[in-house]
Amino acid sequence: MTMGSALQMALMAILPLSVLAYMAARRRAGADNARGTEFHSPLVYYGWYSCLWVALPSMGLFVLAGLLHLLHIATVPGPVLAGGGVALAAFGLVWSQRAIGRDFRAIQQVEGVVRWALIGASCISILITIGIVVSVVFEAMQFFRLVSLWDFLTGTKWSPETAFLISTGRADGNVATPEFGSLPLFAGTFYITAVAMLVAVPMGLFAAVYMAEYASQRVRRIAKPALEILAGIPTVVYGFFAAITVSPFIVHLAELVGLEAEYTNALAPGLVMGVMIIPLVSSLSDDVINAVPQAMREGSYALGATTSETIRKVVLPAALPGVVSAVLLAVSRAVGETMIVVMAAGLMPNLTWNPLKSMTTVTVSIVDSLTGDQAFDSPQTLSAFGLGLVLLVLTLVLNVVSLVVIRKFREQYE
Amino acid sequence: MASLFGIDEKKLLRRRRAAETRFRLCAIAALVLAGAFLVFFLFDIGRKGYPAFQQGELLVTVNYTTEAHDNPYAAMDPDTVQIVSRSFTRLIPSMMAENSRLIGTTQEIWVLASADTDQYMKGRPNRLKPRHQALVDTMRQEGKARLAFNWGFFESGDSKLPELAGIRAAAIGSLYVLLITLAISFPVGVMCAVYLEEFAPDNRLTQVIEVNINNLAAIPSILYGLLGLAIFINFMGVARSSALVGGLTLSLMTLPAIIISTRAAIRSIPPSIREAALALGATPLQVVWHHVLPLSLPGILTGTIIGLARAMGETAPLLIVGMMAYIPEAPENFSSAATVLPAQIFTWASDSQRAFSERTAAGILVLLVLLLGMNATAIWLRNKYERKW
Numbered sequence: 001m002t003m004g005s006a007l008q009m010a011l012m013a014i015l016p017l018s019v020l021a022y023m024a025a026r027r028r029a030g031a032d033n034a035r036g037t038e039f040h041s042p043l044v045y046y047g048w049y050s051c052l053w054v055a056l057p058s059m060g061l062f063v064l065a066g067l068l069h070l071l072h073i074a075t076v077p078g079p080v081l082a083g084g085g086v087a088l089a090a091f092g093l094v095w096s097q098r099a100i101g102r103d104f105r106a107i108q109q110v111e112g113v114v115r116w117a118l119i120g121a122s123c124i125s126i127l128i129t130i131g132i133v134v135s136v137v138f139e140a141m142q143f144f145r146l147v148s149l150w151d152f153l154t155g156t157k158w159s160p161e162t163a164f165l166i167s168t169g170r171a172d173g174n175v176a177t178p179e180f181g182s183l184p185l186f187a188g189t190f191y192i193t194a195v196a197m198l199v200a201v202p203m204g205l206f207a208a209v210y211m212a213e214y215a216s217q218r219v220r221r222i223a224k225p226a227l228e229i230l231a232g233i234p235t236v237v238y239g240f241f242a243a244i245t246v247s248p249f250i251v252h253l254a255e256l257v258g259l260e261a262e263y264t265n266a267l268a269p270g271l272v273m274g275v276m277i278i279p280l281v282s283s284l285s286d287d288v289i290n291a292v293p294q295a296m297r298e299g300s301y302a303l304g305a306t307t308s309e310t311i312r313k314v315v316l317p318a319a320l321p322g323v324v325s326a327v328l329l330a331v332s333r334a335v336g337e338t339m340i341v342v343m344a345a346g347l348m349p350n351l352t353w354n355p356l357k358s359m360t361t362v363t364v365s366i367v368d369s370l371t372g373d374q375a376f377d378s379p380q381t382l383s384a385f386g387l388g389l390v391l392l393v394l395t396l397v398l399n400v401v402s403l404v405v406i407r408k409f410r411e412q413y414e
Numbered sequence: 415m416a417s418l419f420g421i422d423e424k425k426l427l428r429r430r431r432a433a434e435t436r437f438r439l440c441a442i443a444a445l446v447l448a449g450a451f452l453v454f455f456l457f458d459i460g461r462k463g464y465p466a467f468q469q470g471e472l473l474v475t476v477n478y479t480t481e482a483h484d485n486p487y488a489a490m491d492p493d494t495v496q497i498v499s500r501s502f503t504r505l506i507p508s509m510m511a512e513n514s515r516l517i518g519t520t521q522e523i524w525v526l527a528s529a530d531t532d533q534y535m536k537g538r539p540n541r542l543k544p545r546h547q548a549l550v551d552t553m554r555q556e557g558k559a560r561l562a563f564n565w566g567f568f569e570s571g572d573s574k575l576p577e578l579a580g581i582r583a584a585a586i587g588s589l590y591v592l593l594i595t596l597a598i599s600f601p602v603g604v605m606c607a608v609y610l611e612e613f614a615p616d617n618r619l620t621q622v623i624e625v626n627i628n629n630l631a632a633i634p635s636i637l638y639g640l641l642g643l644a645i646f647i648n649f650m651g652v653a654r655s656s657a658l659v660g661g662l663t664l665s666l667m668t669l670p671a672i673i674i675s676t677r678a679a680i681r682s683i684p685p686s687i688r689e690a691a692l693a694l695g696a697t698p699l700q701v702v703w704h705h706v707l708p709l710s711l712p713g714i715l716t717g718t719i720i721g722l723a724r725a726m727g728e729t730a731p732l733l734i735v736g737m738m739a740y741i742p743e744a745p746e747n748f749s750s751a752a753t754v755l756p757a758q759i760f761t762w763a764s765d766s767q768r769a770f771s772e773r774t775a776a777g778i779l780v781l782l783v784l785l786l787g788m789n790a791t792a793i794w795l796r797n798k799y800e801r802k803w
Contacts, residue, residue: 070650111699118613121605125626125673128666132637135644206444214441223445230452232789234727236756237459237778240763244771245458275451306430308437329632336634338730343763363636363730370643370734388640392633399632403625 006078007062010085017086018054021093025050025100032102041107049106052113053096058085136392139385146379147180152386155181158349160369160380180383182390184349188359192270192341193334195355199274200330204281205323211282212289213311224283231279239343242272247344254356261356264346270355273340277330284329288322288406289315291413321409328402332395338363362387459782463775469564469577470527470535472553474498476506478516483507497546499526501578526566527559529576529769535561539768567776571742572758576769581777584758586744587657587737588726591754594661595668595725600718602665603672604707610673611680612702631670638667639734647735655736657745657752663735664725671724675717679710684803712799719792723785729756755781 026047033039039046062085065076076084100106144152157179207227211220247268254261261267292315300310316323346358347368366384474494476482482489486506495503502525510516531550533540542550553559571583606623614620642663646652652659683706691701707714732738738757745752753761755777762774 107697111697114699115613118605118609121602122609122614122623124602125606125623125630125669128630128641128669129626131645131666132633132641135641136637139640139644203444203448206441207448210438210441210445214438223449226449226452230448232723232727232785233455234729234756234781234785236727236729236760236763237782240759240774240778241455241459243763244462275448278448306434308434309430311437332632332634336636338634338636339760342730342733343760363634366636366640367730367733370639371736371738385640385644388637392637395632395634395637396629399629403628 004078006082007085010058010062010082013086014055014058014089017089017093018051021050021054021096022047024093025097028097028100037102039102040105045106045110046100046104048110050093050096050100052110053092054089055092056113057092058089061085061088132392136385136388139382140389143379143382143386146382147386152180152182153390154183155179156183156351157181158184158365160383178379180379180386182362182387184351185360185362185365185387186390187351188266188345188349189335189361189363191355191359192266192273192345192361193331195267195270196274196277196334197327197331199271200277200281200334201327203274204278204326204330205285207278207282208285208289209311209316212286213307213315227279227282230275231283233276235276235337235339236343238272238276239269239339239341242268242340242344246272250356259356262346262358264344264358265356266345266359267355269340269344272344273334273337276337276340277333280333281326281330284326285319285323288319288326288409291322291410292318293413318413319409321405321412325402325406325409328398328405332398332402335398336363336391336395338367342367362391366391456782459775459778462772463777463779465536465538466567466772466776467564468536468561469566470532471524471560471562472498472527472531472550473522473524473558473560475520475522476525477520478506478510478518480517483510483517493546493549497528497531497542497550499528499575499577501573501575502526524560524562526577529767532577533769533772535559538772541768567773571744572740572753572761573742574740576765576767576773579762579770579773581755581758581780583741583744584753584755584777585780587660587741587752588754590657590745590748590752591660591664591732592722592726594658594748595665596718596722598662598665599668599672599721603669603718604676604714606669607673607676607680608702608707611677612698612706627670627673631674634730635667635728636730636734638663639731641666642731642735653749653751655739655741655751655753656749658748659735660732660737660752660754661748663731664728667728667731668721668725671721672718675721676710676714679713679717680706682713682803683709709801712795716792716796719788719795723788723792726754726788727756727781727785729754729760732757733760755784 026043029039029043029046033043062081065081068074068076158181160178160180207223211223215223247263247265250265250267251261251263296314296318297310300314305313341361341364345364346360347364348358348360349365350357350359352359366387369380369384472494474490476489478489484507486503487495489503489506490498527535527550530540530542531546534542534547534550535554550559566578567580569582570578570580573579606627610620610623614623642659646659646662647654652662687705687709688701691705692698696704732754737753738761739751739753740761741751741753759774759777759781762770762777
């Protein structure tokens with residue numbers, strides 16, 4: 001019997017046991033109550049108390065055994081574990097009945113457990129962060145044992161393809177050594193991000209200004225959800241659109257003016273990504289523009305300024321920290337965006353200023369090196385985690401700075 | 415009018431008015447451009463995708479001879495074989511083996527056209543030879559070639575033959591993944607939000623949790639994929655490409671969104687409700703369970719549905735945990751290999767065959783309709799049940 005099927009059988013036994021515990025305790029308290037003994041808590045809580053005694057210790061045992069197994073400390077045989085769990089549950093059933101009485105404060109016991117469960121659920125968010133950091137850092141460290149951090153951050157050549165030949169011992173003399181210089185990847189990432197920002201920031205900001213300062217209630221009611229639709233479209237759809245419609249269009253356009261463009265140019269994913277990010281910029285900017293006190297606008301109007309002068313000279317400077325925070329978040333979003341670049345940008349790392357040339361990004365390389373049929377410990381696979389680590393640090397810094405900036409803004413006006 | 419300081423005031427005023435108009439036009443242009451993009455985008459995808467909802471079919475004569483049993487290509491006229499889908503031809507022997515009464519008969523039946531024939535009938539680029547094009551044209555005039563509604567697209571899974579590929583397997587995979595995502599992120603998210611809003615003392619731990627959640631919401635989705643690969647697959651041994659690992663990964667990604675929206679919903683319940691319940695002797699948890707949660711449920715559900723819609727359209731982390739393999743069958747359980755709608759779209763999009771591009775767009779249309787439906791449900795819920803206090 002495997003551990004899984006043993007656990008399944010144990011659970012099948014524990015579930016009815018806990019129902020039984022609930023009903024037994026509830027009935028016992030109910031019977032006493034009917035005889036005129038006034039119980040401290042509402043009766044259902046006696047049932048829940050007993051139920052928790054059945055379910056929690058055995059579940060705890062299973063979780064503990066699972067952890068021991070995963071950490072390779074010890075493996076408890078399936079039948080033993082299942083038997084132990086059921087025995088614990090049965091013990092809980094008997095033990096909990098003993099406590100039920102007139103003065104027993106079941107409600108406080110149960111609420112105490114629930115409160116701990118709530119705290120536990122809240123701590124899961126911390127566990128997720130730890131999980132991301134640990135998984136990325138741990139694998140990245142293995143990678144940096146093979147490739148020096150300095151070469152990784154400053155090298156200008158990214159050609160990991162031959163790594164797996166060497167790691168499997170199939171390399172003969174004329175295989176090039178794999179190179180892991182991530183500079184071209186980051187250059188491509190920032191280039192495409194910059195293109196996206198050139199679209200998203202002016203358009204998002206203007207859209208926000210229009211909706212906050214000019215638009216009537218009716219226009220806002222239509223325009224805001226319409227912009228939100230842009231944010232709700234899956235990125236894989238944008239990627240398809242960029243690759244199938246925008247890229248060829250750019251190539252034809254470039255031909256018309258006598259330039260040569262590649263189908264996997266950097267412009268197409270950049271432009272489409274920019275459009276995708278417009279709602280992010282506009283909704284965050286909209287919020288901060290609305291948070292600028294009305295008195296400042298009125299002061300400006302009173303001095304004879306036009307609406308646009310008020311916006312440019314008074315509202316936007318006042319809202320600047322919020323706008324900066326929105327732009328930082330947008331950059332973080334663009335840097336981590338994956339599907340659009342996977343589908344529309346190239347695979348070849350390329351250090352160039354020409355937006356019509358093919359470029360690749362960090363996220364493309366991560367996907368590329370993890371979707372092949374490679375051994376998990378080959379340097380190419382591990383390189384994905386090295387790139388992921390840099391990506392993680394980058395987005396974390398951007399997010400934290402953005403949070404700090406917006407908090408400063410809030411303190412000033414709210 | 416005499417001008418002060420030598421400035422022509424009329425000119426200045428005109429210039430300022432012009433600047434005002436320019437600025438305003440810019441603002442409108444931004445909005446109009448974004449709207450135009452949306453319209454063009456939807457139009458473009460629709461134009462590319464709608465033909466896939468029709469499928470070319472041909473009325474052909476099939477001779478179930480004994481020779482055809484060994485070589486199915488002998489069952490039809492050599493030219494016809496070229497325009498009929500291989501998926502039909504290669505099944506002829508097994509059809510004859512199953513149904514022995516077929517042997518020796520000649521039947522005229524509607525069969526699937528090959529991808530190129532299908533594209534030719536729709537007037538799209540194709541690689542059909544001129545001789546076969548002429549054949550299809552005559553068959554059309556005789557009423558032996560038609561475009562019928564493509565039920566197969568909804569009934570079959572992925573295939574290497576474009577004319578046979580459908581989205582059923584991916585749709586069921588998506589459903590499985592979403593079920594797991596919902597089962598994990600909804601209870602945990604709501605519990606976390608309840609704790610932070612109703613119970614948490616203002617201490618270090620609480621602050622750490624809050625900053626954490628905001629950060630998690632902004633971490634690129636692909637990093638969740640790395641977490642899924644390193645922790646769930648390599649450390650915990652969950653099956654690669656299974657709905658389980660996909661759902662676990664997405665539930666971690668959706669969790670912050672659900673927590674944030676649930677907190678907002680709980681915060682909108684006025685304190686007087688809580689105070690009234692507490693004054694009547696309810697315990698803090700009873701206040702939450704009997705009053706706060708039922709009152710904020712519409713808001714919580716709205717946030718959850720929107721979060722799930724995001725998860726449903728997510729692709730990058732699922733590629734990392736291996737959900738892009740060629741999987742023609744719908745998953746049988748949570749640990750068998752599965753694919754999801756966006757991953758299917760990605761796989762089709764990277765296929766070089768022309769007819770797949772049409773399928774891709776059609777898959778996108780289905781995905782968009784589903785997402786729109788989910789979001790519309792969320793908005794409807796909010797409008798119907800949300801109370802203003």
